[in-house]
Amino acid sequence: MLTCCRLLLWQVFLKLSFHVVTASMCRGGKDILASVRENSPTGQFIANISVSGDPRANAVRLCLSGVNADWFYLDGRTIRLNTSLSRVLDREVQGSVLVAELTCYEDDVMQSQFRILVKIGNENDNRPNFLQGTIRPFTINELTAVDSVIFTVRAVDADGDMIRYIIDKSSPDARFFRIDLPNSGNVVLDKPLDYETRSHLQLVIWAQESNTVDEFNTSALVTVNVEDGDDQYPHFLPCTPVAPGVPVCISPAYSANITHKHEDVILDFSPGPISAEDGDRGINTSLMFSIVSGDDRGRFVINNLTGELRLTRAVDDRKLTPDFALRVMVCQVDDRLKCSVASVTVRVLYENTFPPVFNRTTFKGFIIQSSSPVSIVCTYGNQVLQVQASDHDFADGLNPNIHYSLRPPSGLYQVTQRGIVIARTERLLASDRHVLQVVARDEESGEEVSASVDIEVLQRGQAVPRGVFHEQQMFGDVDSRLAGGIAVMILLMFLSALLILLLRTMKSQRSPTDPEGHIALEQPDETV
Structure with missing residues (x-):
């Protein structure tokens, strides 16, 4: 028993010693x-x-x-x-x-x-990235003051590098903006905005590492929408800009014609109806019309909303009041200080019953080739050609309001207001022929009539025909001789045909004879 205990103690000792060593x-x-x-x-x-x-x-x-x-x-x-x-x-x-x-x-x-x-x-293995919320489209008012911070861009670098911001100067609208401090990202307005000339702006902004050798960067395109501000006055239509690209209009001069019979009618104006629009197209404020002067104690009234001008009563005597001069104003409903004024003329005309007419549809003209710069076109008998229209509304047939013009305009000819045609002689060649269209327009009634002018260029020294028959004689000698020759040929052909017909008739009468000229006798019937 003692031996077994000693053996067990010895094994435990060995195991403990082994663990201590290991x-x-x-x-x-x-x-x-x-x-x-x-x-x-x-x-x-x-x-x-x-x-x-x-x-x-x-x-x-x-x-x-x-x-x-x-x-x-x-x-x-x-x-x-x-x-x-x-x-x-x-x-x-x-x-x-x-x-x-x-x-x-x-x-x-x-x-x-x-x-x-x-x-x-850390290694510099990432580029800066813009925060999308800071590069979205922005809208700013055109009246925003210069040097104002209009928006701020932000970019982050996963490597934690410092970032500076740069506006790409090659951007089409970079001149309107600047960065105030390189690391701030604040975009400042550098020039005044104008909605009427540019309503949308674009610029490219770069975000670049500023504390690394690599200087990794990235760019973003930012759109800036310009909002219209109330900084323009209303203007009458049609608009004629004072200069190309300048959104300021010259007010048109409206004109209309009436007679002593017109009463209680809406007038029809030239170059168009009285109308206007707000100069700030993006706002389009409501407008109001009024007559400043010249309404002749209520003879003329205007629709405050549409601008229609009405004649309320007839004109008593045209000689006393041949025309009326009015001044019409348009202003913003919400700001009466923003307004424009236009002049309106109403002319009182005689009653127009007959339109102007030419006494012929085609006029004949001649011009002799010459080295002189200009010459007056003549007609038969070397008389001055005068293309003139008559108007039976006038006792003498002459309407002083008729205006003459060539349609289409010619570089070789022009017509005076008396209907005389002038030619640029040095640019004309002999035997040339030109056909022009002369238009006579009644400036009061707007009625038009036209006629043709047939012009022939004569050689130096050649006389102007005295009349239509003389012209045919001058220019038809060759044609006459040719016509005579043709007539003789036709007569000869007729006589030849008649002779042939006569010979055929004679031959047909001799057809029953034999070849020797004897008459053939009928053989008797031999049948029994």
């Missing part, structure tokens, strides 16, 4: 603090393990565990980085530190455990 193989270790740069390749050295035992021995075993243990692997007494082509160490994704534990086992019994802290070093 436990010393996991001693000497400590917590590991290391660093590695992001994007490092697989196998990158992290740290050496300082345990006294050899992990390759059967009795000692080292194990990695913890949240980021899969980023490491053991190579003997060395810890190395575990990455692949599809799994890259990215500081912006994993964070700035990897944490794991190293456990040392001896005969599958844990003897010690150490912490592993690996700091991930």
Whole structure:
């Protein structure tokens, strides 16, 4: 019995002695603090393990565990980085530190455990990115003061680099803006805006790293919509700009014609009806019309909303009041100080019963070739050609309001207001012939009539025909001789045909005779 107890005590002693000796193989270790740069390749050295035992021995075993243990692997007494082509160490994704534990086992019994802290070093591998909310389209009023901050852009860099902002000067509308401080992102209005000339602006803004060698950058296109402000006056239509590209109009001069019979009618004006629009097209404020002067004690009234001008009573005596001069004003309903004024003329005309007429549809004219700059076109008998229309509304048939013109305009001819045609002689060639259309327009009634002018250019020294027959004689000698020759030929052909017909008739009368000229006798019938 004593022997068995001693044997048991001896076995326990041996086992305790063995563990003491082997436990010393996991001693000497400590917590590991290391660093590695992001994007490092697989196998990158992290740290050496300082345990006294050899992990390759059967009795000692080292194990990695913890949240980021899969980023490491053991190579003997060395810890190395575990990455692949599809799994890259990215500081912006994993964070700035990897944490794991190293456990040392001896005969599958844990003897010690150490912490592993690996700091991930940053690399400049990211470009700045604009925050989308700061580069959306912006709307600003055209009356915004210069030097005002109109919007602010922001960009972030995942590497934490400092960013400066630059406006691309090649942008079409870069001249309207500037950045006040490079790192602020504040965009300041540098020039006044005008909705009427530019209602949409665009500029390119760059965000660039300012504290790196690479200076990575990115750009964004920002749209600025200009909102119309109430800074323009209303103007009458049609609008004639004072200068190209200037949104300021010259008020038209409206005119209308009436007679002493017109009464209680809406007048029809030229160059168009009395109308206006707000100069701020984006606002289009309601307008109001009024007569400032010249309404002749209510003879003329205007519709405050439409601008229609009405004649309320007839004109008593045209000689006393041949025309009326009015001044019409249009102003904004919400701001009476913003207004424009236009002149209106109403002419009182005689009653127009007959339209102007020409006494012929075609006039004949001649011009002799000459080296002089200009010459007056003549007609038969070397008389001055006068293309003149008559109007039976006038006792003498002459309407002083008729205006003559060529349609289409000619570079060789022009017509005076007395109907005389003038030619640029030095540019004409002998035997040329030109047909012009002369238009006579009654400026009061607007009625028109036209006639043609047939002009022939004569050679130097050639006389102007005295009349139509003389002209035919001058220009028809050759034609007459030719016509006579043709008549003789026709007569000869007629006589030849008559002779042939006579010969055929005579031949047909001799057809019963034989070839020798004897008369053929009828043979008797021999039938029995």
